[in-house]
Amino acid sequence: MAGERARLRRVLFLVVGLALTGAVLGAYAGGVLRQLEDDAVDARFAVRGAQPAPRNVAVVEVDDVTFDELDEQWPFPRSMHGRVIDRISADGPSAIAYDVQFTEPTEESEDNALIDAVARAGNVILAASEVDPRGGTNVFGGGSVLSDVGARAGNTTLPPDQGGVLRRLPFATDGLTSFAVAAAEVAQGRPVLERSFPAEGALIDYRGGAGTLRSVSFSDVHDGKVPRGFFRDKLVVVGASAATLQDNHPTPMARDELMGGPEIEANAAWTVLTGLPLRDVPGWLDVALIVLMGMACPLLGLRLRPGWLIAAAVGLGALYVLAAQLAFGEGLIVVFTYPLVALALGAVGALGMHYMTAAFERQRTREIFSRFVPEKVVEEVLDRADGLRLGGERRECTVMFTDLRGFTTFSEKNDPDRVIEVLNRYLAEMSDAIMDQGGTLTAYLGDGIMALFGAPIPEEDHADRALAAARDMVGPRLERFNEWLLAEGFPEEFRMGVGLNTGPVMVGNVGSEKRLEYTALGDTCNTSSRLESMTKGSGHSVFLAEATRDALVRPHEAVLVYVDELAVRGRENAVKVWSLGVPGQAPLDGDAAPLDASAARERHRELDPTL
Template sequence: MAGLFSVYTGVFNGIDRMILDYKFRYLQQEDPNNKIVLVSIDEKSLSYFNSNGMYWPWPREFYQIVTDYFQESGSELIVYDILFDTPDFDRRNLSGTMSDQRFLQSLQRSGKGILAFKSTENENSAVDLSTTNEPLIKHYNIKNSPPYQEPHLLTSKPLDEFTKAATGLGNTVMSPDEDGLIRSVHLFDSLAHMGFVPTLSMAAYLELQPDSISLEWTNNGLRVGNKEIPLQDNGDYLINWYEKGGVQDGTFPYYSFQAIVKSAIQKQRNPDAEVLVPPSVFEDKIVIIGASAAGLGDIKSTPMSSLEAFPGMEIQATLLNNLIGNNFITQPPIWITLFMLLLISICIPYAVAYSRPAKGAAAMIGIILAIIGIGLALFVVGRIWFSTGLYLMVATFTYSGSAAYKYFAEEKQKKEIRSAFGQYVQPEFVEQLIAQPDLLKLGGQKKRLTVLFSDIAGFTTISEKKEPEELVAFLNEYLGAMTDIIFEHSGTVDKYIGDAVMAFWGAPIGQDNHAELACRSTLKMMQKVKELAPQDTNIHSRFGIATGEMIVGNIGSYNRFNYTVLGDTVNLAARLEAANKTFGSSTMIAEQTYEEVKDLFYGRQLDLLVVKGKTKPVRVYELMGEKSDPHTEEIEKIISIYQKGLDFYLNREWDQAIKRFQKVLSLKPGDGPSENYIKRCQKYKKEPPAKDWDGVFYLKTK
């Protein structure tokens, strides 16, 4: 939208023009035609004639002398960028009328003189000569009207006799842009609603064409015969500048007016004389005569003015040279501009949205360099004006807007991540999630994780003995301590359910050792519970741990969701936590968890268990301690004796099994699993299991 707005409002035209100015100055083009010669009324000429008693304005006889000299030299056209709008005046020993007559005769003899007039769009013009404009209107074969119709009023025109003698007449009006620089001109203007008159250089160009040639304005510009002259949307012709102006190393050769006069007089006296400016200089050339002296007020501001002063006649020469050599500035069609803006509007937001800031900035710099490079290449190769400024500004605004949007979106996302995970994972994890939000996919994904459930055994007893305020304080202290331990071991707290805690490892940040971290965290939590337990109670926590595939992700409604885990493995861990009550154990872990940690932790098999709602048995173990801890000989001894008792139990040797379990109780009084198996053995002694009994225990409760 911003691109379309800028195209149709021209809001960035000033920047585009400024960039184009720099291209003209630093990517100069030599004159490809070598067709035009400039004769300058310069400071040297003014000084020379002043020293001979001839002050400005000079007698018209001077112009007669140079006109005859150009005619005799074989010039193709003689263009005067000078206003001959008042009769010459008498001087000492020199009649003004006679001087005008001599210049008139030279114009008539040459038949190739182009004279200048001047108009203005200002309707308050002091001179309204609309009724006498007919002699200025040359009836070119114009098939339609220009797209611009602002009427001009005449402010200055040649004397009537000069107008009739001239081969063509052209307007010298030039309107600068807002910054005061002349960059373009109207090739034709409407003169007091009576017809269309060309600018001075266009008049000269048309005199070089056949009389039958037609002119027609089209959507692309002005067609002169078979030539299409490109125009801008407002009907202006954009001038294609060559090298810097002026006498020294400029685009066109300059000759001083006084040097021409002296050369002409010398040739009149002696046709064989060698002169400063020989006639051959003007052979087959278009000669433009104008003022370059600063005091004569015809110095114009152009894009090239910073390099050298630019007389008005050189602007006319540049324009005429463009027309002669088809040296036009062209612009890509509007659909290319719109396509480029669309491309910028898509590519930059995409680069910003799907890359890190450094890469987004690098992409932006690359796009800017590409725009500049394309603009320079097109200008150098084909003088094509690629809207560099428009694209650069739209790219800059698009990047700024996209970056700002992404920044605020990311800040919002960071806030949401902190809000969603700050209570459940350690701060380091939160910052990592903020740095890599792609780790949090919407919805769920299947991953292999380890999940833990825990609650307080005997919590009902505590509840009955404490006041509500004391109970809440204890619960907050307990849950805070459990959470701290989980965070210390890089776990994620899923939820609290009363005194129960659910946590998991391996997400949202991936961890290869998630089973190990869960087990180590559990042992620390068991120790912490002993420290927190009131002295008048005999409470402890029960833990269930399972490892396997589960669904993890943001699960819930659009308005309210939770980052959690789902699946059979999660349900198994919950069942194992509850099964501790049946076995008299504190920590029950599934076989997959045990297989991953058995080299690091001690564990003893509790049973081959089928939890409620399932049919497939799961081998479960009790977590006993870390193998890296000192003084683990007693644990190893207990596990060894306990395992022998379990083997006797599975072989139906009830008495031998009871004997081993009792020995465990002597080493570890109150050992719940040993007491549980002694009760089973005593029951099976009285009521032996079926012959196909395979040792599987079916848990009847959740």
């Protein structure tokens, strides 16, 4: 019987794994997660980060500086373009890719000036986006003009993915070789093989975000301000990057930071010049990876307990992400989203099978044991120590106690609904101050609050966080609360007291299995509570023990005022007490009486940043 149950369990795990993996393969075949897959490629670009700017590519940008310096409106006179081509050509570039369309005639002298400059250069590629059925263009009026001047045209159309992101470069569009491919062919002096391009286009290997490639302003080239030799042996792309000319697009490197069209074309041309360094792995390998990841958890689930299975799934996922990034660094793009989805579904399916078979086993155990022992004993046999346990640990923390002065009198004079509304407003304001500093609210004590800093999550700067919360509470938060009271028609203006103490405490869940609370116990808590009580009538809103002051680890804007060495009920030794204040100013609780005669001996002292 045991062998049959084990075989049935293996079959169930395998069936679940195969069914879920098959579903993911179907999604892969249908391209259901194409957008997520593209996003994963973008993420790998982001992780890789900007690469060194290539030395064989440069960009000339018609940017905002160009418009400011040339004081011309777009489109510029074609003689200006001719002059820029002459200046670039004189420096000996490998090719000049001019990403500006010249399909409509202008003044004859201007057109001839540009055509003559293109002819003198002999290595110019001109942009086109409208192509006739035979792959011809209307650049320079069409016909044989381009070939007569030794130039050629390239299609600047790049297929956008969802969101307008430009990721891939086709070999040709509408029968005309892509602009970047044509530029690379002229620059290297040999044709690029169409069969080297994937059917969906080659992934552009962007060197970084906008501004990564070496670039100069169009106006600097026009005016002869570019150092001699800057363009030598480089493929130079000229085009518009000014935002007003609307040739800026999102790229895998940064969707929010648009990249100018000429820099995109320059990245694409560099990709072709370097032999298309990023390539998708064969489809069969993608399928194998999906199957491997999809079946991993169902197979591991036959051996591992649920907790270890989850850890194994997370580990496998992390390893796959790392492997995909390393492969990307070597120029290989492996399928990313589908294997991880298959892994997650396989893990969920395996866990589901674990719990289902465990439930069956539990029921079977119940049926067997109930024949021999009482039901109560059966439950004890079945129940494990997996539930919520009582327990505690010792931690070094800063404990805060607060109290709202005069609230009891206020509550006696007002309707219960209004009292609760005011109390909730106050508690919400102060709770936010505590939680903004990473504190833990352990209890509401009427209009008082008990909070911990440094537990349950240890924090090295727990004292700093507590002090920052206290300053926020007695300062901006209390002022905002009092302003709200005035706007609601209450004449009262509340003050509050805060006590802080730092030291070892016992923290943990206390109560019963039906109701538990996370709290802290110990002398540190008692002293904090006493300090809060002692602020009443002292002229101060905050008392902190010297232990809290000594535990501060970073500089504060606060000025600490030494109050005195005070006797605290419940402690044998007196406690050195500090408060918040500013030298030369009255205490925060200005209408209160001094603590005692020793208050005259207060020593103002700014917080030492080295503590």
